[in-house]
Amino acid sequence: MNTVNGGISFWYASEGLPTPREPLPGDASADVVIVGGGYTGLWTAYYLKKAAPFLRITVLEQKFCGYGASGRNGGWLYNGIAGRDRYAKLHGHDAAVRLQQAMNDTVAEVVRVAAEENIDADIHQGGVLEVAYTPAQLARLKAFHATELEYGEKDRELYGARDTAERIRVSGAVASTWTPHGARLHPAKLVKGLATAVESLGVTIHESTPVTEIKPKHAVTPYGTVRAPYVLRCTEGFTASLKGHRRTWLPMNSSMIVTEPLTDDVWSSLGWEGRETLGDMAHAYMYAQRTADDRIALGGRGVPYRYGSRTDNDGRTQPATIDALREILVRFFPQLAGVGIDHAWSGVLGVPRDWCATVTLDRTTGLGWAGGYVGSGVATANLAARTLRDLVQQDSGQSGPTDLTTLPWVNHKVRKWEPEPLRWLGVHGMYATYRAADRTERTAPSAETARLARLADRLSGRH
Ligand SMILES: Cc1cc2nc3c(=O)[nH]c(=O)nc-3n(C[C@H](O)[C@H](O)[C@H](O)COP(=O)(O)OP(=O)(O)OC[C@H]3O[C@@H](n4cnc5c(N)ncnc54)[C@H](O)[C@@H]3O)c2cc1C
Numbered sequence: 001m002n003t004v005n006g007g008i009s010f011w012y013a014s015e016g017l018p019t020p021r022e023p024l025p026g027d028a029s030a031d032v033v034i035v036g037g038g039y040t041g042l043w044t045a046y047y048l049k050k051a052a053p054f055l056r057i058t059v060l061e062q063k064f065c066g067y068g069a070s071g072r073n074g075g076w077l078y079n080g081i082a083g084r085d086r087y088a089k090l091h092g093h094d095a096a097v098r099l100q101q102a103m104n105d106t107v108a109e110v111v112r113v114a115a116e117e118n119i120d121a122d123i124h125q126g127g128v129l130e131v132a133y134t135p136a137q138l139a140r141l142k143a144f145h146a147t148e149l150e151y152g153e154k155d156r157e158l159y160g161a162r163d164t165a166e167r168i169r170v171s172g173a174v175a176s177t178w179t180p181h182g183a184r185l186h187p188a189k190l191v192k193g194l195a196t197a198v199e200s201l202g203v204t205i206h207e208s209t210p211v212t213e214i215k216p217k218h219a220v221t222p223y224g225t226v227r228a229p230y231v232l233r234c235t236e237g238f239t240a241s242l243k244g245h246r247r248t249w250l251p252m253n254s255s256m257i258v259t260e261p262l263t264d265d266v267w268s269s270l271g272w273e274g275r276e277t278l279g280d281m282a283h284a285y286m287y288a289q290r291t292a293d294d295r296i297a298l299g300g301r302g303v304p305y306r307y308g309s310r311t312d313n314d315g316r317t318q319p320a321t322i323d324a325l326r327e328i329l330v331r332f333f334p335q336l337a338g339v340g341i342d343h344a345w346s347g348v349l350g351v352p353r354d355w356c357a358t359v360t361l362d363r364t365t366g367l368g369w370a371g372g373y374v375g376s377g378v379a380t381a382n383l384a385a386r387t388l389r390d391l392v393q394q395d396s397g398q399s400g401p402t403d404l405t406t407l408p409w410v411n412h413k414v415r416k417w418e419p420e421p422l423r424w425l426g427v428h429g430m431y432a433t434y435r436a437a438d439r440t441e442r443t444a445p446s447a448e449t450a451r452l453a454r455l456a457d458r459l460s461g462r463h
Contacts, residue, residue: 003257003341006316009072010258010297010343011188018064018192021207027224030058030204032392034232035211035219037061038070039378040370041234042194043385046113049201051389052398057203058226060219062210062238066191069237072315072347073378074256074287074299076277077110078128078182079103081383082374083356083409084151091408093150099407100151104181106383110190111183119193121185122292128182129276131164133172136441136449137281144281145177155180168272170332184277184289187378213243216365230361230392233369236377237348238311247416249350249372250423253306255317256299257325258291260340267294269335282441283434283453286328295342298329305427308420317346349375358412359384361391368392372414 007013032048034041037059045057061067081103088096114121132141145158157178159167164176199205213220219231235242237251262270272278278288288298306312322344330337352358352372357380361368368391370384371377386404393399404410417423437453 003322004343005319005322006314006345007343008067008315009188009345009347010256011071011186013343014293015186015188015192018066018195020064021205023208024060024206024221024223024226028058028226029056030226030228031055032057032230032232033219033226033228034059034234035214036068036234036236036238037065037195037205037207038068038234038236039191039194039381040236040384041232042191042198043382044232044234044370044388045198045203046194046201047386047389048392049198049203051393053202058228059198059203059205060209060211060221060226061205061207064207065195065205066188068235069254069347069349069377070191070381071188072256072345073187073254074277074297075185075187075289075378076128076182076279076287077107077123077185077378078277078376079107079179079379080376081357081380081409082372082376083354083358083412085147086354086356087408087412095408097152098403099409100153102383102404102407103379104153106379107181107183109386110379110382114190114193117193117197119190119197121187121190121193123183123185124275124292125180125183126275126277127178127180128279129164129167129176129178130279130281131168131170131173131176132281133170133174134441135445135447138175139447140281140449141175141177148177148179153179153181165271167274167276168278169270170278171334178276182277184275184291185378186292211242214367216367228366229396230366230368232388232392233367234371236350236371236373239350239371241311247419247423249352250305250417250427251311251348252304252351252375252427253312253317253346253348254299254301254375255321255325255344255346256297257322257329257341257344258297259295259329259336260342261294262296262336262339266335266339270333282438283450284431284438286325286332288332296329296333296336298325300325300328301431304431305424307424311348312346315345315347317344321346349373349377352414353417354414356409356412356414357384358409358414359387359391360411361388361395363395366395
């Protein structure tokens with residue numbers, strides 16, 4: 001079978017790679033310089049320019065806008081945010097409920113702006129369906145569902161086996177939870193449309209311009225330095241390659257496969273007419289979507305991390321990972337055993353040491369950053385961007401504190417990751433343990449979460 005491996009992602013294979021913008025021509029100045037042209041950087045440029053059209057904003061992107069996770073992800077625009085439970089412990093339940101409410105609103109906000117800016121990103125608001133297919137997963141699913149209700153999601157549903165199958169016929173699924181706060185989208189179409197929208201507002205974007213160092217009021221590149229009172233780092237999974245940031249956020253890999261387009265007969269056997277995004281309750285969880293052109297795109301962890309915080313080579317993934325993802329696909333949908341896998345790819349996302357997403361503006365230096373979304377960044381990047389806008393406006397005296405600047409993830413501090421080889425051993429040990437726990441839960445069914453997984457959670461600082 002001919003599976004394309006890499007080439008950034010299937011989304012670019014279907015869309016075509018963008019025509020590159022000009023690199024930085026030499027030293028320059030701006031009011032705000034944004035490093036990284038993914039969702040975080042572009043949304044930040046968008047909202048800042050909309051709020052204050054007089055601002056001179058420059059985006060510096062090492063390759064092209066959407067080269068990173070924003071052009072490679074699973075297209076789950078959903079309301080999950082990494083670290084909410086920890087923020088509840090640190091700042092109280094009500095603060096975390098406000099954060100969750102802001103995330104629920106963010107899904108609607110992305111859909112709204114995409115429509116307003118004529119960005120056709122194949123958005124379909126079918127919600128998110130997460131299934132359980134072992135007793136231990138069922139127990140976790142019920143606990144997860146109850147927790148989400150406590151965080152104010154009154155419109156979430158819990159389904160038994162029959163109602164789950166009414167939506168999507170996942171083999172062996174015993175239950176599921178569904179939230180309307182989610183949509184399926186085409187990641188590269190969103191990021192491409194966003195870059196065009198931002199540029200048409202008057203933001204300057206330079207591509208093929210790697211920033212080698214960020215310091216107060218300076219973004220340094222091989223072609224010149226951009227000076228600005230505010231320098232915002234929006235480099236998520238690539239942050240480790242910046243000087244001084246090797247241990248800030250760990251670049252975690254996520255890999256995906258996409259099937260060939262499936263026939264109407266196959267679709268009528270699968271259901272999935274609501275085009276919900278689909279996930280599970282495994283420790284090493286999977287995520288999937290039904291694409292606009294009727295394929296299944298499915299992702300999971302694969303090899304979790306490369307030694308020394310290296311990132312990938314234009315999206316290539318390991319053959320063993322492709323096999324592992326195909327195995328999940330066929331376990332979920334046995335009728336797809338012979339189906340072609342057209343494309344496989346991978347990308348990196350940023351994981352902080354305490355697994356909590358953050359957005360920060362250091363008022364003494366003018367340095368800001370957002371990220372560490374741990375795989376839930378499609379919507380979160382938008383909330384981060386609106387928050388960075390408010391923080392910059394507050395700092396420059398254009399506004400006071402807002403509902404967003406007082407959310408509990410703002411200005412959260414976290415320690416760095418351990419040096420190698422501890423980082424590599426820790427992450428690989430954790431995922432090997434998760435996979436073993438998933439196997440145990442499948443083969444020796446008990447409603448108890450495997451002890452191994454609980455231990456891995458505690459050791460990794462995840463829960
Ligand atoms: C395979 C995969 C599947 C995912 N699926 C989902 C999903 O379904 N739902 C979800 O919510 N989240 C998902 N995520 C996570 C989500 O995609 C990211 O959290 C989100 O896209 C992060 O956006 P960002 O702009 O912060 O980072 P990125 O999109 O990674 O953008 C960072 C940009 O900065 C540029 N850059 C890096 N270093 C420099 C430098 N030194 N100088 C200049 N430019 C630089 C990069 O080239 C890149 O374009 C997934 C991630 C991956 C990898």
